[in-house]
Amino acid sequence: MKERRGLSRELKRAGSILFLLCFILAGSLFFTKDVDAATFSDTQKEYINVLSKFMIEGTVSGNLDVYRTVSQGKSGKKCMEAAAISNRAALMAEGIDFLDSNWSQYYAVETRDGATTFNSTKLISRSKFRRRYKKIIRGLDEALSTVDSSMSQADKAMAVYIYFAENTTYKESKDAHTGYDVLVSHVGVCDGLANAYALAMNTLGIPCAVISNYSKNHSWNIVKLNGIWYFVDLTNGVGVGKHEGMVVTYDSFLVGKNTFLKTHPGYKKKDLYGQGNSNNLKMRKIKLASSDYIKNSKEMKQALENKTCTFYHKGYWYWISQDNYLKKSNLRGNKAVVFYAPRSGNYIGWIRQYNNRIILSLNSGIYRMSFLNKYPVLLKKVDNRDKNAETKGALWSLIYIGRFIVNKNGWLSYYTTDFHGVRRGNVKIFLGRAQQSGQLTKSGRKIIQLQAGQIKQLATIHMHDRGLRTAGWTSANPSIVSIDNNGYMKAKRSGKTYISTRINGRKRAFRVKVSGYTITYKNVGINSSKNRERLSGKRAVTLRSPRKKGYTFVGWYDSSGKNVTVIPKGNTKNLILHAKWDKTSSKDSVKAK
Incomplete structure (x- = not known):
């Protein structure tokens, strides 16, 4: 791996400042995702969602009888691959290296003796x-x-x-x-x-x-x-x-x-x-870029080669230009403008955004600056212990802050540069606790759309460890949508409600709309693959017959004892259906319709 910040470059920078200082002292002023997304049917998407749930929950074995047809052949492999790619975190937790489809040796869907089952190889305990x-x-x-x-x-x-x-x-x-x-x-x-x-x-x-x-x-x-x-x-x-x-x-x-x-x-x-x-891509057939996203001709690209510090704020990336200005532009370097021009003799060493303020080093000091008034306020000068006693005279004692880092607890550590090279400073500066905005990955959507029976995770962003522990999830109506401590929502029945969380004392709420309905099949034996557990309600559904060795299927019955053969279009009520059977002789065989 290449390191671009050698001693010679640091000495070159220090030499430039010394040269500038000489002119000032002389009275002269001189300032220079993947698998390419295949089109999946609604049934395949439902199947992928169930596979994802098994992977996330660390399921060792699960029944997939209703997905027998879609789980077979190339279609089934593509669905499994899509589920694995979208659940890398679960594979990582299992200790599976994602390269070369190693996950395919761990997860499998098999049909034996008329039963379709999801199986996984258990490498570690489920608690771990x-x-x-x-x-x-x-x-x-x-x-x-x-x-x-x-x-x-x-x-x-x-x-x-x-x-x-x-x-x-x-x-x-x-x-x-x-x-x-x-x-x-x-x-x-x-x-x-x-x-x-x-x-x-x-x-x-x-x-x-x-x-x-x-x-x-x-x-x-x-x-x-x-x-x-x-x-x-x-x-x-x-x-x-x-x-x-x-x-x-x-x-x-x-x-x-x-x-x-x-x-x-x-x-x-x-x-x-x-x-x-990791994604089974056919590398010679996909469109690989010939040119860079950030063009070499752009000033931003050249500036980042010299100083790699940059940050994003409200649509712009901020960076230090080679002529010692703090500039901003989009990522491709277009529309570059000067944001801050330091006074003559001040050299910008490093920049960082922290708590909606710009932290920057000017010569031997650390400063804080607002995005509005652009007036640097001194936080700390280089400590006297950082000055090398071997250097003699005003010119040779030149020292400046080449760069600094800020940890997540708000402590700034700096590195000094002089003719003896780069070394870490003796003191740290406390900038205060990081402010967290508490946004959510789903915040851009006014309504989260779910189908009854669907499981989806709400993930938080703009939160560090402390924020994650203090955030709680609640549902205004758990009978419509429930949510656990890890942010997993389960749509239970048709309706509308709110999901909310509290981050750093601020409440964030989201509207959730659930459509469709679910069917729970009881005493089912081996169900027909065409009997779905989640339905949209957009069309009428004809129920199919399951099969059970040694029995003849009589029909499906709801909780009131009413025989059900067709569920009408527009239904929004969740159903529990019981299969009724008549025992047959061993000579009879029952075929699913």
Whole structure:
């Protein structure tokens, strides 16, 4: 992995400031998602939802008789694949590496003796699975806290890239390859970083796959934006040593084939396609980007090569230009404007947004600045202990803050730069607890639409560990929609209600509309695959006969004892139907209609 911040560059920066200072002292002023989404039928979508539920709950065995037809052949494999791709967190909790469809060796749907069953290989205890899954969701939630609802898909990809690069230590660990340790312990290697990034992207609805090249012993991602797949190699962005805690480069973020080859010495064109991928993509047939998402000609691209600090605020990315201005533009570098021009002699070392304020270093001081008045307020000057006693004279004691990092508890640590190189500062600055906005991933929708019997999870974003523990979920009418502590909603019957949560003292509520109805089949034997458990009510439904060895089916009866053969169009009431049987002789055979 390349490190772009060597001592020579830091000395070059320090030399530039010294040169500027000399002129000032002389009285002269000089300032220069994936499987390509197949079209699934309503029945297939329902089947995928049930598979997803089994995976999330860690089910070892489950009955799928009503989905016997759709679970078979290529159609069944595609549905299983779609469920696995959309539930990477559950696979990660099981300890399954998503590469090369390893999940297909763990999950299976089989039909034997007329019964269709979901089976999974139990690698760990179910209690351990639930603990691991909860930790993954918590870590994922923290990663997605960097995402703003106003962001484009590319902006979201950038925000998550920055989060993982800044918060991951590149090293081997017990679970470094699946992505679990990247999310939970913040350590990992290339395939772990790629798996964690793919989980975050697909959670946001952005198609993302993991590509692995075994001959190069390396893994990376491809991300689909506007029908084109771009390369993302998060490993190249993770800082090590003195650069730990920062993004060291964006030269492998949303790039095309040519740039990817340039930033990976020794790679040839055939290496781009890898020797395996997480989504069973046919790499030579999909549309891979030839050019970079951020063009090399743009000032932003050149600026980020020099200083990799950047942040997003209300539609713009803020960055330090090579002529020492704080500028803003969109991610592609268009519409770049100067946001803040420092006074002559002030050198912008680093920037960061924190609690809706800009934190920046100017020469040897840390300052806070509002987005409105743009007037820097001094927070802290470099401590006297940071000055190297070996340097003599006013010019040679030049020292400035090259960069700083802020942890999630609000403590800022800085790094100083002078002619002796880069070293960590002696003191820390407390900026206050991070404010959390408490948005939800579903907040952009005025009404959440569900079908009776459907299960869906509401995931929180803009929350860290403390916020996740204090958030509670409630339903205004649990008989319509119930919700558990992990945010899983279950639509029970037709109607409207509200789901609410409280984050940092603020209540967030969402309207939920449930349509359709459910049917619960009792004393059923082996049910017909055409008897559905969830129905929309948009058309009349004719009930089919189940089968039971040694019995003749008489009919379906509701709780009042009334025989039911057809459920009329427009029904919204949940039904419980009991199968009635007559015992037959062993010579008779009963065939399902």
